Amino acid sequence: MGANISTEQRELERSMAIDKQIEADSRRLRSEQKVLLLGTPGSGKSTIMKQMKIIHQNGYTPDELAAFRLDIYQNLVDSAKDVVLALHKLGLECVEEINKTYAAQILEYKVESDPSFRLAPDIANAIDSLWKDPTIAIAVKLCSEFHLPDSASYLFSNVQRIAQKDYLPSERDVLRAKTKTKPAGIMEISLHLAPCSIRIVDVSNQRSERKKWIHCFEAVTSIIFCAGLSDYDQVLLENKEQTRMTESLILFESVPSFSSASVILFSTKIEVLKAKLGKAPLEMYFPEYTGEHDINKAAKFIMSKYMQANRANLRIYSQYIRVLLAATEDTILQNALESTGILRDTKVL
Ligand SMILES: Nc1nc2c(ncn2[C@@H]2O[C@H](COP(=O)(O)OP(=O)(O)OP(=O)(O)O)[C@@H](O)[C@H]2O)c(=O)[nH]1
Ligand SMILES: [Mg+2]
Structure with a gap:
């Protein structure tokens, strides 16, 4: 009889522990935001992941730095x-x-x-x-x-x-390096920012093998779409008829076909754009552009092209205005995410 009670007791305790675990898991899932980084190759997705690690996870250890x-x-x-x-x-x-x-x-x-x-x-x-x-x-x-x-x-x-x-390598070197990722490699980083957790997913090699990574869109709360502002004059090695910006706009336009999540349009490489405007005038590529070398006007114009590509009326939060305030390129790399508040202000998500 005593043995029976203790067996029943153990069963009950096990069942209660399982219930507790299920409740904790569902609480975690309810509060977990899944953010997918999207953008053409070289648009700055992995740089954002590195920024997250530096800002929210105490940066890199000496061993991790040495690995770069x-x-x-x-x-x-x-x-x-x-x-x-x-x-x-x-x-x-x-x-x-x-x-x-x-x-x-x-x-x-x-x-x-x-x-x-x-x-x-x-x-x-x-x-x-x-x-x-x-x-x-x-x-x-x-x-x-x-x-x-x-x-x-x-x-x-x-x-x-x-x-x-x-x-x-210093953290600044790490941010500046294009890291070799495996073909179709998927990187994740989890950030615990009360009251919720955010899991950011970076899929490299998005130009090819889309079938392999499309499942990453499951249960996505938000998409951070990286738009390289300096891409407008660069042709693709694979297709000399297309610029990197055209490729990016086509990808942006296709987002609604695989997700209904809200989109944070995140502009990168503002300082590269600034350096470029003098020698590759934007009006050479877009005759309707009238802002000459004004960096604010040029960035706004490029972002308006993305807005026009948003035919499905996705909810878009454009982040370029505050990024524009950062003056030097180092400030941009270091402050971009902090200043945009993408992850600090969870309401954005
Ligand atoms: N100057 C400048 N360079 C940047 C910026 N964002 C990214 N880069 C650089 O651009 C290069 C490519 O950036 P990545 O973050 O590796 O690009 P990605 O989107 O992950 O590219 P794939 O993994 O090939 O899809 C790196 O050398 C970065 O240091 C930026 O805002 N300014
Ligand atoms: Mg990458």
């Missing part, structure tokens, strides 16, 4: 190779004779995948010298077909620090 070392070397060397190839393509020659030799060296150089690999001081000097060649400054300023990768000038300016033997 090879990516940063790779970004630096790839950007230098891009510069050399762009000079060749445009028929531009370096002013300094030595830089012609350095250019050849850069094209030959390979970053190895071994974690103990360190950037050779010779190659750092070659990149440093090439970057300072007067031809580059002229091409950057005047040549609309000379596209530097977004973080190239930052990485080139820091090349000697990056090439130090004991180099440990």
Whole structure:
């Protein structure tokens, strides 16, 4: 009899524990917001994830920072190779004779995948010298077909620090690097911001393999759509007829076919737009644009193109106005999410 009571008692306790767990789970699910980052490749989705980690999760540990070392070397060397190839393509020659030799060296150089690999001081000097060649400054300023990768000038300016033997990437370096993600890789970050939890999902390689990641839309509360403001003059490698902005607008227009969640339209790369307006006037691409080099007018105009693409009348919260207030590019990278309040002000969600 005693044994029976204790069995019943155990059953009851188990059942109560299960009920408690179900209740806790459903409370958690009710209060959990799932946010999906959407946007064309290079529009800044992973940079937002990194920002979240820095702002809300105490940033990166030294081991985590060290894990970015090879990516940063790779970004630096790839950007230098891009510069050399762009000079060749445009028929531009370096002013300094030595830089012609350095250019050849850069094209030959390979970053190895071994974690103990360190950037050779010779190659750092070659990149440093090439970057300072007067031809580059002229091409950057005047040549609309000379596209530097977004973080190239930052990485080139820091090349000697990056090439130090004991180099440990800083958080700023991490934000500037394009990290190699697995094809169709899905990254998630969970933030506990009372009174609710927010799970942000970043799906890389959204240009292809849509079938594989479309399930990420299930139960999505909001979508953060990243719109690169500087994309208007850049053609796609895959399709020379289309600019990155056209591709982005097409993706934005297709959102309602797979989700009815509210959309936060988040503009990125404002400082890249600012640097570009002089040499690639917006009116060359959109004759109806009349704002000349005014950064506020240009950003507003580009965002209006997205608003026009919102044919299904999604609920859109545009975030560019406050982002525009940030003056320098570093402030933008560091403050973009804080200033927009996307995650601090849960009412936005
Ligand atoms: N200057 C500047 N660079 C930015 C900004 N946002 C992103 N970047 C840079 O743009 C590059 C691409 O950004 P990512 O965040 O990797 O782009 P993504 O949307 O995740 O790209 P995929 O993973 O290929 O889909 C990186 O080098 C970033 O540092 C911005 O607001 N300003
Ligand atoms: Mg990414």
